[in-house]
Amino acid sequence: MSQNNAPDQSSMWGGRFAEPTDAFVARFTASVDFDKRLYHYDILGSIAHADMLRDIGVLEAAEHRAIVSGLASIRGEIERGGFVWREALEDVHMNIEARLTELVGEAGKKLHTARSRNDQVATDVRLWLRDRIDAADRQLSTILTCLVDSASEHADTVMPGYTHLQTAQPVTFGHHLLAWFEMAWRDRDRFRDCRRRVNVSPLGSAALAGTTFPIDRAATASALGFDQPAANSLDAVSDRDFALEFCSAASVAMVHLSRWCEELVLWTSPQWAFVTLPDAYCTGSSIMPQKKNPDVPELVRGKTGRVVGDLNALLVLMKGQPLAYNRDNQEDKLPLFDAADTLLDCLQAMQGIIAAMRPNRAAMRSAAQAGFATATDLADYLVVKGVPFRDAHDSVGRAVALAIDKGIGLAEMELADLQALSPRIEADVYAVLTLEGSLAARSHLGGTAPGAVRAAVEAARRRI
Numbered sequence: 052m053s054q055n056n057a058p059d060q061s062s063m064w065g066g067r068f069a070e071p072t073d074a075f076v077a078r079f080t081a082s083v084d085f086d087k088r089l090y091h092y093d094i095l096g097s098i099a100h101a102d103m104l105r106d107i108g109v110l111e112a113a114e115h116r117a118i119v120s121g122l123a124s125i126r127g128e129i130e131r132g133g134f135v136w137r138e139a140l141e142d143v144h145m146n147i148e149a150r151l152t153e154l155v156g157e158a159g160k161k162l163h164t165a166r167s168r169n170d171q172v173a174t175d176v177r178l179w180l181r182d183r184i185d186a187a188d189r190q191l192s193t194i195l196t197c198l199v200d201s202a203s204e205h206a207d208t209v210m211p212g213y214t215h216l217q218t219a220q221p222v223t224f225g226h227h228l229l230a231w232f233e234m235a236w237r238d239r240d241r242f243r244d245c246r247r248r249v250n251v252s253p254l255g256s257a258a259l260a261g262t263t264f265p266i267d268r269a270a271t272a273s274a275l276g277f278d279q280p281a282a283n284s285l286d287a288v289s290d291r292d293f294a295l296e297f298c299s300a301a302s303v304a305m306v307h308l309s310r311w312c313e314e315l316v317l318w319t320s321p322q323w324a325f326v327t328l329p330d331a332y333c334t335g336s337s338i339m340p341q342k343k344n345p346d347v348p349e350l351v352r353g354k355t356g357r358v359v360g361d362l363n364a365l366l367v368l369m370k371g372q373p374l375a376y377n378r379d380n381q382e383d384k385l386p387l388f389d390a391a392d393t394l395l396d397c398l399q400a401m402q403g404i405i406a407a408m409r410p411n412r413a414a415m416r417s418a419a420q421a422g423f424a425t426a427t428d429l430a431d432y433l434v435v436k437g438v439p440f441r442d443a444h445d446s447v448g449r450a451v452a453l454a455i456d457k458g459i460g461l462a463e464m465e466l467a468d469l470q471a472l473s474p475r476i477e478a479d480v481y482a483v484l485t486l487e488g489s490l491a492a493r494s495h496l497g498g499t500a501p502g503a504v505r506a507a508v509e510a511a512r513r514r515i
C-alpha cells in the first residue's frame with residue numbers, strides 16, 4: 052500500500068518489487084483514462100467468470116454472491132459518477148478489482164483466480180466492439196431503407212451521369228441512389244462477416260498458456276453471448292486481427308461515405324444546385340452573408356482520413372509483435388475506439404442528410420440536356436441502321452462539333468444537317484435523342500431505365 056493508504060499497483064502485483072513505480076512510469080503505463088469506458092464489459096466478463104468459478108467449486112456460494120453484488124454496486128458508482136478512478140491502478144481491470152476488494156473484502160481477492168488481465172482485456176474489447184458493430188449494422192440498415200425509398204420516388208428523375216466528372220449519359224437519380232445502396236449493402240455485409248470473427252471468447256486463456264484450474268470455457272463463452280471459445284490461448288490473448296478487420300471494414304465504409312459527401316458538396320453548390328440540404332445541416336460564414344456551407348458532408352469526408360489512419364496505426368502496432376501478449380496491445384484501444392466512434396457519428400450524419408436532402412429536378416434535367424448526353428444513343432442508332440460503331444462514333448463526333456458551333460443541343464439539329472453527316476439518319480432519330488428515350492433504352496438488369504430502376508428497388512427491398 053502507498054503512504055496515503057489508497058490501493059495502487061503494488062497491492063495488485065507488487066510482491067516481488069523492492070521500490071515503488073516511478074511517477075512518470077506510472078503515468079506512462081496507465082491506460083485507465085481511456086480504457087475506463089470498457090467498464091460495462093469488464094463487469095459482464097467478471098460476472099461470467101465468477102459464475103463459472105462457483106460452478107466448478109473454486110468460489111463458495113457466499114463468496115460468489117458477494118462478488119456479484121459488489122460488482123453491481125461498482126457499476127452503480129461508475130454510472131452515478133461516484134467511482135474514483137486511480138491512475139496508480141493502471142487500468143479499468145485493476146481499478147474495478149481493487150474497489151471490489153474494498154467493498155467485499157477477501158472474496159474480492161479470489162475473483163482473479165484462473166484469469167489474467169490478458170484474457171480479460173481481449174474479452175472486454177471484443178464485447179465492446181460487438182456492440183459497436185451491431186450499432187453500425189442498425190445505422191446502415193436505416194440508410195439502406197432511406198436510399199431505397201428515395202430511389203423509388205426518383206426512379207424517373209433524370210440527371211446527367213458522369214465519367215471523369217464530364218457529362219456522359221443521362222441516368223436517373225434513383226439509379227444513382229441505388230449505386231450508393233450497393234456500396235452500403237456491401238459495407239453492412241463486411242461488418243456482419245467481421246462480427247463472426249470478433250464474437251469468439253478469449254476468456255480462460257489466462258495470461259497465455261491457460262490455467263491449472265478445471266475451468267469451463269464453453270460456459271463463460273455462452274454466458275457472454277460468444278459463438279464459441281477461442282481455440283488457442285496464445286492466439287486469443289495476443290492477436291488483434293479482429294480489430295484490424297473492423298477498422299478495415301470501417302475504412303472502406305468511410306471511403307464510401309466520403310465519396311457520397313464529395314458528390315453532395317458539388318451538388319449543393321449554386322453552380323450545380325442539384326440538391327438542397329436543410330438549414331439544420333449547414334452552417335453560415337462569419338464574413339460572407341450569402342453562404343450556406345455543406346459542413347456536415349465536408350466533415351464526413353475529412354473524418355475519413357482519421358479512420359484510415361486508425362487502421363494504419365493498428366497494422367503497424369501489430370507487425371512486430373512476437374507471441375503472446377505484449378504491452379504494445381494496450382495501444383490498440385485509442386485507434387479502435389476512435390474508428391468506431393467516428394464511423395458511428397458519420398453514419399448518423401449521413402442518415403440525417405439522406406433523409407432530408409431535396410433533389411432539384413429542374414436543375415438536374417437542364418444539366419442533362421446541356422452536355423450532349425445522348426451522343427452515344429445517336430451512335431447506337433446508326434449501328435442499328437448498319438453503320439460500323441467506329442464510323443458511327445466519328446459521324447456523331449462531327450455532329451457534336453456542329454451543334455457546339457451553332458450553340459444548340461443534338462435534339463435541336465435540323466434533319467438535313469444530321470443527314471449530311473450520315474445519310475442513314477432518318478426522322479425517327481429524334482426519339483433516341485431525348486433524355487427519356489435514352490433512359491428507356493437501357494432497360495436491362497442493372498440499367499438506368501425507370502422500369503429497371505423500379506425492378507431494382509423491389510429487389511433491394513427484399514435484400515434489406
Ligand code: ARG
Pocket residue numbers: 082086142168169172378380381382
Ligand atoms: N491495460 C492492459 C491492456 O490494455 C491490460 C493487460 C495488461 N497485462 C499485463 N500483463 N500488463 O492491454
